[in-house]
Amino acid sequence: MSTEVSRYEVRRLLERGAQLVEVLPAEEFEEEHLPGAVNIPLKELGERASELDRSLPVIVYCHDYQ
Amino acid sequence: MSPRAASRLEEIGFEQVYDYTAGKADWGASGLPLEGRPSPRASELSRADTPTCAAGERLQGVRARVLESGWDTCLVVDRERVVIGRLGRRALARDDDVAVAEAMSEGPRTFRPNVRLGALVGWMRSRGLTSAVVTRSDGRLVGVVRLAEAEARLAAERDERG
Numbered sequence: 001m002s003t004e005v006s007r008y009e010v011r012r013l014l015e016r017g018a019q020l021v022e023v024l025p026a027e028e029f030e031e032e033h034l035p036g037a038v039n040i041p042l043k044e045l046g047e048r049a050s051e052l053d054r055s056l057p058v059i060v061y062c063h064d065y066q
Numbered sequence: 067m068s069p070r071a072a073s074r075l076e077e078i079g080f081e082q083v084y085d086y087t088a089g090k091a092d093w094g095a096s097g098l099p100l101e102g103r104p105s106p107r108a109s110e111l112s113r114a115d116t117p118t119c120a121a122g123e124r125l126q127g128v129r130a131r132v133l134e135s136g137w138d139t140c141l142v143v144d145r146e147r148v149v150i151g152r153l154g155r156r157a158l159a160r161d162d163d164v165a166v167a168e169a170m171s172e173g174p175r176t177f178r179p180n181v182r183l184g185a186l187v188g189w190m191r192s193r194g195l196t197s198a199v200v201t202r203s204d205g206r207l208v209g210v211v212r213l214a215e216a217e218a219r220l221a222a223e224r225d226e227r228g
Contacts, residue, residue, distance in 0.1 A: 002072035002083040007093055010086050018084070023071040031182075032102040034093055042067055045074050054080055061086035062067040 002060075010034075010059055018057035034061070106219055108186050109179035112200040112209030118143045121150060121167040128166055129158050139197055141207060142170045148205040149176060176201040179208050187216045 005013065014020065020037040022029050029039035040048045052058055072085040086092075094100050117140040119128040132140045138158065142151035151170030160169055176199045177186060186198050190213045200208040 002069070002076060002085045004087050005084045007086070007088065007096060007098065009084070010093075013084060018082075021071070022090070023067055027105075030102055031105050032090060032094070032100045034090060035099060035101050042071050042074070045071055046078065049075065049078055049080070052075075052080070057082040057084060058075060058080055059084045059086050060068045060071040060075065061089045062071075064087075064089045064091040 005059065010061075013057050013059055016057065018059050019052055021052070021058060021060045022062065023060055024062050028063070037061075106183040106223055107179065108177055108181045108183060108198075108200045108211050109208065111183065111211045111215050111219055112179065113212065113215075114209045116141055116207075116210040118147075118207065119153070119166055120144075121165070121170070123166045124163050125153075125157075125160060125166055125169050126163040128153065129160075132158055139210065141174075141199060141210070142166055143207055147207045149174065149199060149201055149207050152199065174199050176205070177211075178203060183211070183216050183220060186211055187213065187220060190216075 014036065020034055022033050022037045022039050023042040023045065025041050026039055033039065040051065068085050068087055068089065072083045075083045090100060117132045117135050117137050119140050119142055121142050128140055138155050140153040140158065141149050142153065143149055151172045152174040153166065153170050157169040157171070179200055179202065190196065190198055196213045197210050199210055202208060
């Protein structure tokens, strides 16, 4: 089961090389996203997961508690 | 949505998955920088010159004032400028002189100033409406966004982006 993290932990994980993934649709990503994030919308996650490095932590996020 | 994404990644074999459930709303609210190109919001086109009236006024007096102003809608507000109703075209076309409270539609749908203009246009089009009411979260009136002006703004935005 994934671990829920706060923004403080997000920053610490990023310092360790974590990959940050916004899972919202592209138009919402283009409008506003966290620095360094890549966009893989939820419905494309299965087919595009190969773009991520399995050896590194992955942080997923969306807008808020949706 | 992010819990589903985290779950999906684990299903396909990722072992170090973290879910930042508070997301970019939390990130931005804390003052940390966000990147991107914001799209126009309702606040940008909310017209504060929308006619308003009180529920206790008489319809014919309000009607004359609204028509003179060139609008086809009037918002009914209380003393705190909280929107409690709306007089649309049909109500303003009535020829009897009832109290505004009797003629108005109560509790019109309202939007917050930070709603994306594109979403607002979509909502108006889907309901055949020519304007939408924008209020703060406490219900106080910000203004009204007109469909034609919103469509023109979005078209200009598309041209700018090429």
